[in-house]
Amino acid sequence: xxxxxxxxxxxxxxxxxxxxxxxxxxxxxxxxxxxxxxxxxxxxxxxxxxxxxxxxxxxxxxxxxxxxxxxxxxxxxxxxxxxxxxxxxxxxxxxxxxxxxxxxxxxxxxxxxxxxxxxxxxxxxxxxxxxxxxxxxxxxxxxxxxxxxxxxxxxxxxxxxxxxxxxxxxxxxxxxxxxxxxxxxxx
Amino acid sequence: xxxxxxxxxxxxxxxxxxxxxxxxxxxxxxxxxxxxxxxxxxxxxxxxxxxxxxxxxxxxxxxxxxxxxxxxxxxxxxxxxxxxxxxxxxxxxxxxxxx
Numbered sequence: 001x002x003x004x005x006x007x008x009x010x011x012x013x014x015x016x017x018x019x020x021x022x023x024x025x026x027x028x029x030x031x032x033x034x035x036x037x038x039x040x041x042x043x044x045x046x047x048x049x050x051x052x053x054x055x056x057x058x059x060x061x062x063x064x065x066x067x068x069x070x071x072x073x074x075x076x077x078x079x080x081x082x083x084x085x086x087x088x089x090x091x092x093x094x095x096x097x098x099x100x101x102x103x104x105x106x107x108x109x110x111x112x113x114x115x116x117x118x119x120x121x122x123x124x125x126x127x128x129x130x131x132x133x134x135x136x137x138x139x140x141x142x143x144x145x146x147x148x149x150x151x152x153x154x155x156x157x158x159x160x161x162x163x164x165x166x167x168x169x170x171x172x173x174x175x176x177x178x179x180x181x182x183x184x185x186x187x
Numbered sequence: 188x189x190x191x192x193x194x195x196x197x198x199x200x201x202x203x204x205x206x207x208x209x210x211x212x213x214x215x216x217x218x219x220x221x222x223x224x225x226x227x228x229x230x231x232x233x234x235x236x237x238x239x240x241x242x243x244x245x246x247x248x249x250x251x252x253x254x255x256x257x258x259x260x261x262x263x264x265x266x267x268x269x270x271x272x273x274x275x276x277x278x279x280x281x282x283x284x285x286x
Contacts, residue, residue, distance in 0.1 A: 103230050104230075105233055105239050106227060108239075174232065174236075176232060
């Protein structure tokens with residue numbers, strides 16, 4: 001991965017560090033959601049608006065490292081910029097490449113990650129459909145909290161899983177690629 | 188990650204190329220070539236190693252950049268060394284010996 005960032009002083013170039021980031025992120029998020037599903041008294045005291053605000057802030061905060069890492073490594077969402085093929089069709093010369101624009105290999109990696117995430121979301125959605133049958137023994141309000149937590153998890157998965165898959169699966173850069181940026185000045 | 192092109196490469200349906208040789212001949216770094224082609228420098232490495240098959244459009248851009256026909260750069264079968272193609276294999280036994 002080029003332009004490799006560090007998080008809390010830890011380089012995100014080695015795959016094991018990136019996998020640790022994914023594991024820690026999801027562990028924290030699931031624990032965070034579970035707290036809101038169980039609804040201890042202090043969470044209840046926040047009131048409905050306060051709870052929604054804390055949930056939103058928590059999700060944004062805990063997903064931030066993953067978002068930041070994938071943004072920096074160019075796996076950004078599909079933008080409105082025309083591809084160089086489209087520019088060529090218009091008979092124009094493509095301008096200098098935006099360093100944050102993914103090239104065709106990066107797009108292929110990202111699209112494959114979205115496809116894998118889609119399959120997980122499909123299975124999770126079906127399990128979500130079955131969930132009420134397993135929650136019927138709970139009181140109405142507890143079951144409602146759990147359903148809300150499971151729906152929130154669906155939102156988090158839909159949002160972050162493609163990025164997590166990319167961060168998890170992207171192999172360590174070969175030695176020759178890691179040395180390349182140092183040679184840029186000589187090129 | 189199982190990309191179509193990568194899994195193809197693993198299945199033996201590999202696309203061979205001479206980009207590394209052409210780059211070395213011209214004293215080009217991967218970054219310089221990547222900047223000229225407007226791709227990530229790592230993508231050049233992936234293509235050189237046969238881990239990623241470029242699109243037809245990128246293959247033509249590479250071909251235009253080096254000023255060579257596309258079949259001189261990419262092949263579905265392994266290339267003979269360029270030196271051997273230019274000068275022939277002088278160490279090869281005479282054709283009469285091989286019979």
